[in-house]
Amino acid sequence: MLTGRKYRLELTAAQAEQGQEFADVCRAVWNTALEQRREYRRRGGRMTYVSQTAELAEAKREFAWLCAAPAQVLQQTLRDLDRACRQHGPFKVRWRSKGHWSPSLRFPDPQRIHVERAGRKWGRAKLPKLGWVRFRWSRPLGGAVRSATVSRRGGRWFVAFLIEDGKIAPEQHSLPTSAVGIDRGVKAAVVTSDGTFHHRAFTSEGEAVRYRRLQQRLARQRKGSANRRKTIAAMGRIAARVADRRTDFYARTANRLTTRNALIVLEDLRVKNLTASAAGTLANPGRNVRQKAGLNRAILETGWHRLELALASVARYTGTRVVKVNPAYTSMSCHACGHTAPENRDSQAVFRCRACGHQDHADINAAKNIKAAGLAVSACGDVGAGRSVKQEPKSRATGRTLCVGESPVHAGEEAKCTG
Incomplete structure (x- = not known):
């Protein structure tokens, strides 16, 4: 199973300056590639990760400052941009500004990453072009390193390792009915x-x-x-x-x-x-x-x-x-009788049902409704999850208003539900 391990780096002044230089190059590559994608889209064309990687290799022969950063880090920058553009579109992806972007440099090749323990409280890792960097050994790695990411936040540098810990997800929970x-x-x-x-x-x-x-x-x-x-x-x-x-x-x-x-x-x-x-x-x-x-x-x-x-x-x-369920009416529905009305919520913390008089903390009552909806979904399947929260759900069989967590498909057809 893949998991992460994050440690605080203790970079020297030269290494911190070099890391900032890597970040500046990555930021320039991101912004240039994003503008290129937008320009191609305006003309009716498209740019891909493969074509931009080839153009980056040509640009490195012309602009020597691009060679300051490791090639794999620049390629990962283009890969991240490609994923963002495919998911949101190039005109919704943001620029990386010098003042608001937190640097993040990913080293994907495990063959070029070496990690060893240097003492009781310290470890060190060898990264491309950065060399050996010290980090605080706050917990064991617990597996084989697959990749490393160097980032800066709050004036401090960190390194996160992607680890293959060898564990397998259990088929069943130790308390299966909870x-x-x-x-x-x-x-x-x-x-x-x-x-x-x-x-x-x-x-x-x-x-x-x-x-x-x-x-x-x-x-x-x-x-x-x-x-x-x-x-x-x-x-x-x-x-x-x-x-x-x-x-x-x-x-x-x-x-x-x-x-x-x-x-x-x-x-x-x-x-x-x-x-x-x-x-x-x-x-x-x-x-x-x-x-x-x-x-x-x-x-x-x-x-x-x-x-x-x-x-x-x-x-x-x-x-x-x-499991995620529809949040509609969970805060105004009575868990005891199912009556739904905005008046049931007296205040932020007080819930008092106007139909049966049931009283409870408003958040606890909502959590009980959420649990009931999740149990219904687990029993009958996730149906009707996309219905509008502005409209009270109706049963297709009887036309009546449903309680929280009740499926509009299965209402009136309880015999078909085997949960």
């Missing part, structure tokens, strides 16, 4: 259907105050100045610490959830749509723009998508299945 539903929120990052709350503050009060002051200082500084670069570096260090805490929190949470549950059910949330701006136009201005902006910041700060990534990574080792 299941849990997860509701993601802002007040509590993760709430499970068994009533457990998982949350922590990723940014301290002091860091929030300092970051805001740095933002104010940045707004007054001249672009391109040395002081502006120092301010951006200080902001990057704070953001890196916050990102590390977020990654650690979701890794620990995912490990606990996958160890204890064979089935994990999540809402199929479109975070990009949920965090879209509410600002309109001059002719049609938006409503509650500042409130929506605050909610968007809170959602992005919580990092909902991080949980999905962590669960997908850890679930391979436990045999856990991760």
Whole structure:
């Protein structure tokens, strides 16, 4: 099974300067190749990875500065660009700017990568053109190296190794009948259907105050100045610490959830749509723009998508299945009787059913609905997942309104469901 191991590099001044030179060359290759693809598309043609790789080889004979970076790193840059253009189109792929792009250099040939332990706390790796680089030996490799990626974030350099650990995913979980539903929120990052709350503050009060002051200082500084670069570096260090805490929190949470549950059910949330701006136009201005902006910041700060990534990574080792269900009405439907109404949600934390009087924490009630929907999907198959969230689902057999998690195809046809 393929997995990753990330370590902090301790580069010398010359190696850090050389790594930055590699990054500048890769950024220039990316931007030039992207402009070439856009120009070809405007004329009705297309560029491919193969043709751009051939042109890169010719350009290296004319421009000596392209030879400063390893050839494989430049080829991987073109490969990444090709994948991005095929997935999003060349006009939606972004440029790599000098001030906002974090360098990332991938070395794909394992034959040219040598890793060895240099002491109790240190290891070293030999990479093309960089030579031997030291890194903090924070954990064993645990397998054969397949590739290496050198990156810079928050003023520090890191190396990540892709490892083949030799493990095989289990066919069945150790607790095959266990299941849990997860509701993601802002007040509590993760709430499970068994009533457990998982949350922590990723940014301290002091860091929030300092970051805001740095933002104010940045707004007054001249672009391109040395002081502006120092301010951006200080902001990057704070953001890196916050990102590390977020990654650690979701890794620990995912490990606990996958160890204890064979089935994990999540809402199929479109975070990009949920965090879209509410600002309109001059002719049609938006409503509650500042409130929506605050909610968007809170959602992005919580990092909902991080949980999905962590669960997908850890679930391979436990045999856990991760299922996504339609999020429609999970927060306003009563888990006890199935009554759905916006009035059931008294507040952010209080749920009181207007039909049966059932009371519960709103997030726990939503997590129970999510779990029920996931169990229904596991039993009957994932059908009707693409229905609109703006329309209450109807049964095709009886025409009645369905409860959360009930399939519009199988409603009224329960005898056909063998789950």
